[in-house]
Amino acid sequence: MEDEAEIYDGIRAQFPLTFGKQSKAQTSLEAIHNTTRRNTSATVSEKSSSAQDNNGLPSISSSSKAWLNSLRTSKNPNTHVSGDSGPSGITRDVDDGPRIGPPRPPTELKLKDDSDDNDDDDDAMVGPPPPPPRGEGSDDDEDDDGEMIGPPRPPPSSNLDDSDVEEEEYEENRYRIPQSNEIVLKGHTKVVSALAVDHTGSRVLSGSYDYTVRMYDFQGMNSRLQSFRQLEPFEGHQIRNLSWSPSADRFLCVTGSAQAKIYDRDGLTLGEFMKGDMYIRDLKNTKGHISGLTCGEWHPKNKETILTSSEDGSLRIWDVNDFKSQKQVIKPKLARPGRIPVTTCAWDREGKSIVGGMGDGSIQIWNLKPGWGSRPDIHVESSHSDDITALKFSSDGTILLSRSLDGSLKVWDLRQIKKPLKVFDDLPNNYAQTNIAFSPDEQLFLTGTSVEKESQTGGLLCLYDRTKLELVSRVGISTTSVVQCAWHSKLNQIFATTGDKSQGGTHILYDPTLSERGALVCVARAPRKKSVDDFEAKPVIHNPHALPLFRDAPSRKRQREKILKDPLKSHKPELPITGPGFGGRVGVTQGSLLTQYLMKQGGMIKETWMEEDPREAILKYADVAAKDPKFIAPAYSHTQPEPVFAKSDSEEEDK
DSSP states (O other): OHHHHHHHHHHHSSSOOOOOOOOOOOOOOHHHHHBBBOOOOOOHHHHHHHHOSSSSSSOGGGHHHHHHHHHHHHHHHOOOEEEEEOOOOGGTTTTTOBBBOOOOOOOOGOOSSSSSGGGOOOOOOOSSSOOOOOOOOSSSGGGGSSSSSSSSOOTTTSSSHHHHHHHHHHHHHHTTOOEEEEEEEEESHHHSEEEEEEEESSSSEEEEEOOOOOEEHHHTTHHHOOOSEESSSSSSSSSSEEETTTTEEEEOOOOOOSSSEEEESSSSEEEEBBOTTOOOOOOGGHHHSSSSSSEEEEEEOOOOOEEEEETSSOOOEEETBBBBOOOOOEOOSSSSSSOOEEEEEEEEEOOOEEEEEOOOOOSSEEETTTOOSOOOOOEEESSSOOOOOEEEEESSSSEEEEEETTTTTEEETBBBSSSSSSEOOOOOOTTTOOOOEEOTTTSSEEEOOOOOOOOOSSSEEEEEEETTEEEEEEEEEEESEHHHHHHHHETTTTEEEEEEESSSSEEEEEEETTTSSHHHHHHTTTOOOGGGGGGGOOOOOOGGGTTTTSOOOOEEEEEEEEHHTTTTTTTTOOOOOOOOOTTTTOOGGGOOOHHHHHHHHHHHHHOOOOTOHHHHHHTTTTTHHHHHEEEEEEEEGTOOOOOOOOOHHHHHHOO
């Protein structure tokens, strides 16, 4: 054994001392989750106001800002902080750093020091500080160690009784809502209108009004929470819905265009469906939708079938293997002739029924059976006073939830659908993609609310009890509207998309003691440190057409106009002078130059050509030219005929 130890020591001596050692101590999971902790005891108004102050913390919850400030002060060695209780029950200690006791952890997760000597020490404490003693006969005296795990009891001055606190905790624990921590997936510049989480819970898709789809992977994502791929299915068209296939190997993307697209798991385009002929009146004779899509869902069991709805007033069932034409066209029943858009559609859990929400507020359900057609099996007229934004079946097929732009959520019993079981009002909705979701055990259902213009509260996530049909909880998510929501069964995490005209994000609510994987994986993974090998010099790209040699000549229009105004450069003839004249020149009536003017005045220059006849002026040189020819006449003197000039008409008239 000693020889082996000597061998290992010899090998270790060949490496530097820093090899294999951490340059910085790793952050504990407890401290990591504390940074994303939400202030669950705050009211809705307090959450909305705290979210407005969240300027410098883009990827953590709004209630963590004060905690981070206290963490910075605790790192200062000159500052002595002892037993100071911060927000969310945080106890700071100079030696041990910040500590937070998780809500009701199991006994085996109780945090203690390694040494047994600290068991009797009163200063060694896990969790928030104990409440002040209320008397000798209190139950706290039965504690031998003096240690406490869990949130502290309210002070005596509080108006809340112990029974009320226990009832609230019981209600929250009974539903096991994972809302203690929160992270935000950012990247969109407008409201996130579509959300899809695959069945395994490893990948998240988010679509936005900024025309892009972002893909997030929990397994490959670190604490920076950045997407690994960005898609733009159709330029200039909003993303309206996203849906994974049952095998999670492909997903459907529905945009504002008339054609839906299919992508594989990595974001590569597999194809797009056919667009119909808009000049054909009968929609059953077209090979596809002729107007913008509103919704689309993959079949819950069959990975080859897709359902879409459109503004052209039809629902269509497609085969993924054939992009040229649909399998079935469904024309809803209308009260009057025309085209009313189908605003949303959905499958039931087994894929045996289809429901569609119409623009006139009606709900129509079709059962898929041999020989079925466009006539609905269930037709509810005027179920809502405005467009229906979402429809959701329960797993047992007895309950149907509907959400509308009229600000209401209605619960329908499919066995007696004439009247809704319950109507929940005061749920403002400004987006046509606001949906409804069930909890994994379907004891709860949840939906988001939009932000109104003069409202003081932000976007809320409202959770309702299915059996009691009453409000359970209202969770403040953001200062912007909450559009889409989902509660994943395997991760036990709640997803909520938010945004407005200038920003958008996907909030993920989780609980370290209740949730699994998902957000827990990526939050605890620190980004890899950059080394010298990661340095990449930015390439300098020289575009030849950007050089002055290849640059287009600037417009010369102004330069030409300037030259035309300059008499010297334009060689413009001098205009006649009117008036007395100047600069050696006199008026045009007396001549242009002074010398000419003087010669004319002295009689040396006589201009008679204005009064002479041109013919007479030429003929007076006829005798001289005949006697003394100089230029052309001598060459033709022998052959040139005798010129005969016509007599003047004026002479004949004179006779």
